Ligand code: NI
């Protein structure tokens with residue numbers, strides 16, 4: 684499986700199928716190199732309704748026919764705007780063309796700005812994802828604060844190969860909490876995400892990698908937008 688980092692929390696997983704997670708792309712995403720029009724994929728996984736995650740999900744689904752997999756409220760919102768979707772909820776698991784997807788807890792919000800200046804539309808609970816494709820298990824935390832079930836429900840019960848963890852602080856885990864998360868998750872590789880892209884996300888990924896590798900058995904993989912990691 685090839686893991687392409689497209690910037691912020693957006694990854695394109697390329698294996699027997701193509702799966703994009705949190706497609707926040709150019710020009711909305713200041714660090715992304717690709718636009719939504721350049722994306723070809725089979726499935727779109729959206730962790731929550733914030734614009735830097737739901738991003739271009741609807742546009743990509745409408746153009747390519749890709750199915751949006753997310754919390755039911757997110758999917759319902761996307762379907763009313765013409766997208767194709769499959770609703771799930773936290774703790775739920777399903778198979779899609781040989782790809783297994785499970786929704787995991789995330790401590791965060793999921794308010795969506797439908798119209799600037801108007802109250803947000805709340806799109807259910809935010810989530811993370813466990814994705815199994817071609818024998819590889821990847822965990823994408825979504826936006827979340829540290830929570831204890833990362834150790835038990837997610838880490839102990841699954842053999843995670845790659846964990847993509849948010850590290851910006853302010854709205855979610857900072858590098859110190861993400862190192863604790865990595866210790867609990869016991870993933871072979873940890874890819875930091877959601878840093879140096881939007882306001883309040885300034886972090887040093889090298890310092891995170893150094894601390895991660897001194898405190899856990901995980902190897903830190905730092906990807907710049909446009910770079911890939913093959914496992
Ligand atoms: Ni968010």
Ligand code: MN
Nearest residue numbers: 733735736826
């Ligand atoms: Mn975010």
